[in-house]
Amino acid sequence: MDWTLECSGCRTVVTAEGLPTVCSACGSPWLVRYDRQTPARDDVPLGSRERSMWRYREFLPLRSNEEPVSLGEGGTPLLHARRLAERLGLSGAVWIKDEATNPTGSFKARGLAAAVTRAAFAGAHRFVLPTAGNAGVAAAAYGARAGIPVRVYAPRTTPKPLLAQMAAYGAQVETIDGHIGDCGRLSRAYAAETMAFDLSTLREPYRIEGKKTLGLEIAEQLGWRLPRAIIYPTGGGTGLIGMWKAFRELIAAKWVEGPAPRLFSVQATGCAPVVRAVEAGLDACEPVANPVTVAAGLRVPGPLGGVLMLRAIRETGGGAVAVTDDELTAGAALLASLEGVDACPEGGAAVAAVRKLLDGGSIGREDSLVVFNTGAGVLYGRDFK
Numbered sequence: 001m002d003w004t005l006e007c008s009g010c011r012t013v014v015t016a017e018g019l020p021t022v023c024s025a026c027g028s029p030w031l032v033r034y035d036r037q038t039p040a041r042d043d044v045p046l047g048s049r050e051r052s053m054w055r056y057r058e059f060l061p062l063r064s065n066e067e068p069v070s071l072g073e074g075g076t077p078l079l080h081a082r083r084l085a086e087r088l089g090l091s092g093a094v095w096i097k098d099e100a101t102n103p104t105g106s107f108k109a110r111g112l113a114a115a116v117t118r119a120a121f122a123g124a125h126r127f128v129l130p131t132a133g134n135a136g137v138a139a140a141a142y143g144a145r146a147g148i149p150v151r152v153y154a155p156r157t158t159p160k161p162l163l164a165q166m167a168a169y170g171a172q173v174e175t176i177d178g179h180i181g182d183c184g185r186l187s188r189a190y191a192a193e194t195m196a197f198d199l200s201t202l203r204e205p206y207r208i209e210g211k212k213t214l215g216l217e218i219a220e221q222l223g224w225r226l227p228r229a230i231i232y233p234t235g236g237g238t239g240l241i242g243m244w245k246a247f248r249e250l251i252a253a254k255w256v257e258g259p260a261p262r263l264f265s266v267q268a269t270g271c272a273p274v275v276r277a278v279e280a281g282l283d284a285c286e287p288v289a290n291p292v293t294v295a296a297g298l299r300v301p302g303p304l305g306g307v308l309m310l311r312a313i314r315e316t317g318g319g320a321v322a323v324t325d326d327e328l329t330a331g332a333a334l335l336a337s338l339e340g341v342d343a344c345p346e347g348g349a350a351v352a353a354v355r356k357l358l359d360g361g362s363i364g365r366e367d368s369l370v371v372f373n374t375g376a377g378v379l380y381g382r383d384f385k
Contacts, residue, residue, distance in 0.1 A: 003061055005030040005205055007091060008308055016061070019122045019197050020349060022304075030205040031245070032061055038253040046220070051075035053110055053213035059249055061118055061209050062338040068117040069146045071103035073110050074213055078221040078370070083338040088354055092228070097218065098341055099374050104165075106134035106344070106375030107214065111238055112199065114210030116142040120198050124148060126196035130183030132235065133162035133295040134375050139199055140169035150363040153191060154182035158296060159380040179291050181301050189358060201236035202304045211239040215246030218370055219256050229318070231353055233346035233374055234265040234274055235300035237309040244312035261370070263318040264362070265309060265345075266353040268293035271301055272322040274309055279320075287292050294325045294347035297374065319362050324334045327352040332377060342378060347373030 001016045009028025014020070015189060017260060020030055038058050049055040053074025054062070054202045085094040099107035104234065113133065119127070127143050127150045129135060136152040143150035150171040154163060155178060166173050176182060184200055191198040199209065219226060226247065232240050236270070240263055247260035265274045271291035277284065285306030291299045323331070325345075332348025335341045350371045357363045 001033045002036040002063070003032050006033045017122075019119060019124060021198065021203055029202040029308065032205050032209055038249070041224070041253075041255040051126050053113070053210065053217070056213055056216045059212065059216060061114065061206055066121065068113060069120055069142055070113055070117075070147060071109065071141060073102050073113045073348070074217060076101045076217070077217065079339065079341065081371070082352070083242050084335065085332065087338060088252050088358065090354075090358070090365050090367075090369070092364070095227070095370045096335065096339060096341055097214070097370055099372065100342055100344070100376035104115060104134070104138040105370075105379050107211070107239060108134040108138035108375075109141075110213055110241075111175045111207030111210040112134075112138035114206045115199050115204055116146050116148070118206045119199070119204070120146045120148060124197040127151070128153075128179050128187050128190050128196040128241070128325050129199040130154070130187045132180050132299055133158050135201070135378070136171065136173070136298060137162055137379070138146070140166045140171035143171065144169045151196065153186045153190075155179055155183060155299075157294075161371075161379050162296075162379045165379065170236060176295050179299060179301060180202050180280065181287070188262050208242045208245065211242030212246040214239055215243035216250065219247075224256050226258075227370045229262040229264060230365050231264050231266060231350045231357070231369060231371045233295070233298060233349045233372060234267055234309065234320075235273070235297045235346075237265070237305040237320055239372075239374075240265060240312055241305055241308045242315065251313055260316050263312050263316045265313060265318070265320040266349045267320065267322045268295050268298045268322050268328065268349060269322045271299050272320075273301065273303065273306060274313075275320040275322045277306065277310055278313060283307065285310070286301045286355045295328055295349055296348065296380075297344070297346045319357070321353045321356050321360075323349050323352040323356065323363070323365065335373065336377070341373055342377045344371045344375040344377045346375065347377075
């Protein structure tokens with residue numbers, strides 16, 4: 001391996017062999033640290049490579065002789081949203097990163113493609129994970145692509161089209177009365193009982209590496225110049241952490257010049273552990289007892305990556321904001337009607353957050369912004385409208 005794993009908590013370093021889970025010493029997530037030298041940007045033939053996230057092999061956990069488990073994920077459009085900017089009173093450029101165009105309909109395709117790839121190479125024979133919806137769809141699809149069975153635990157409130165999609169890909173879908181934290185406990189118990197590999201958010205190190213390509217892609221699409229801020233709907237937070245890692249690595253390799261974009265986490269008022277931690281000046285997130293929101297992907301009461309999200313937000317000078325279900329629903333409708341983007345409720349939350357961040361002075365009218373739509377609204381069956 002030309003990378004190692006460093007614990008994000010106690011800084012223990014281990015080899016990347018086998019099927020790593022969280023750090024056994026402190027329970028924190030692992031982060032991939034590359035031992036290889038990143039070549040200069042001009043020496044990498046990006047122009048001749050496929051339009052998928054794997055075009056960034058120099059930044060990914062893939063050796064030269066390996067082919068990933070792939071469905072063509074990544075390469076999603078970055079749309080200049082002029083009408084949306086005008087409606088929100090912004091004079092700076094606003095782009096929508098539309099992750100709905102991924103093979104499984106959401107940004108989860110990136111992380112699960114990387115996680116399944118590395119686990120398959122390490123000999124995993126079965127997968128399990130908890131999901132609020134989109135991660136289960138992606139895990140089921142990439143498990144099918146790899147020929148490895150998948151079991152998914154999902155809240156019974158998960159939108160029915162998402163559950164049907166998981167089943168269509170051949171996953172064994174178990175629905176429960178409870179939230180994703182309850183599903184996580186069942187997932188870990190099943191993994192311990194059957195030796196299935198747990199693909200839960202941040203319980204293995206490679207979903208971050210897949211999500212890291214969000215940042216790599218934005219940098220390339222903007223001509224290797226970085227936006228002032230990124231507005232990102234946050235549940236488990238793998239994408240936020242991944243982009244933070246991506247920009248650090250790009251700057252270190254001199255592919256771009258800093259500073260990194262300011263990272264803003266968007267949550268729902270009914271489940272906002274990151275927002276509460278930022279506002280209270282805490283170093284960790286306190287779990288939400290009764291998470292309630294129509295945005296299934298934001299209904300994560302106690303994210304394992306809370307400490308890392310707070311580091312990413314503070315190191316980049318970003319922040320966190322919560323929006324109501326009515327506000328995020330209106331945001332999704334606005335994005336669809338003004339820009340033709342089939343926004344999921346989480347994408348609607350990011351749109352609604354722009355207005356709040358502007359009104360609160362956290363962003364300026366002239367700032368260049370990337371706003372994320374993380375998945376296709378149609379997969380929710382329009383239940384959130």
